[in-house]
Amino acid sequence: MLRKKLLVGALAALGLLGLALAQEGAKLYGQYCQACHQPTGLGVPGVFPSLKGLDQLAKEEKGRVYLIRVVLFGLQGPLKVGSATYNGVMPGFSQLSDAEVAALLNYVLSSFGNKNPKPITPEEVKKVRAKPVKPQDVAKGRP
Template identity: 40%
Template sequence: MMSFKRSLPFCIVTGALSVLLTDCSPKSPKSLYGTNCGICHHSGDGMPGSVPPLVGRIDRIASTEQGRKYLADVLMNGVSGPIKANGENYSAEMPPFRYLKDEEVAQILTWLSERGTTKPAPVISKEDIASARAVRKSAGAVASQREDLNKLFPIP
């Protein structure tokens, strides 16, 4: 049987190794959302008057190619200005999330899409995100893009 003194360094090394391995493993889309988006959008319900809800909307927006492009542009470039979501007015600034990998952004958006009612849920690919990352836009230009999209396919 190992003494406490001898087992303590082993436990520390094993614990540290476990933490390192855990940090290197891929994170779930829910975890990525919580860490990056949930700060403002909470569980996906948003905050009345300032941050729009996402659940029940992302799937509907992503159901067209133009909608998927818009969503990718929002995550890569941010968006500013007033918007209407589910009939409510919101005015918040969303920052870009370029620090995330293309695959991570695609996972977050697809996870949100899966939480909606559209079946099968639209999938946002890492290629969609890479395409948006390649072209920088101002947050105001993304807001204009939203207005144009809303004329073609009303945004919930």
């Protein structure tokens, strides 16, 4: 833990923290998301939704909370994205740290044609994590 804090401090001092977090987000996407949502983030039509356009959700508090809940707690039940309806299960990744969830989401929100309006912070993730919800309730809470 101390080693990680020292590394973060050193990267911040060198102005490389943003780059390091972006690389961490890309790595986490490849490990946890890419198999379903594909390297392009466009998903598989009718099976896994595209991640393009999620930056619109991140513009408002309710949307930001929703996105964090999806990553932490998963998603289950009908979900309408554009003109397509999906009805599957996405696992939650609550084993990721608050910083990892933020890095992953910021990567997605800055990739695939998304333009992240405001980076998600580990503090936001911590606040959402403190109030767990079921995957079915995450789906119902989509803004």
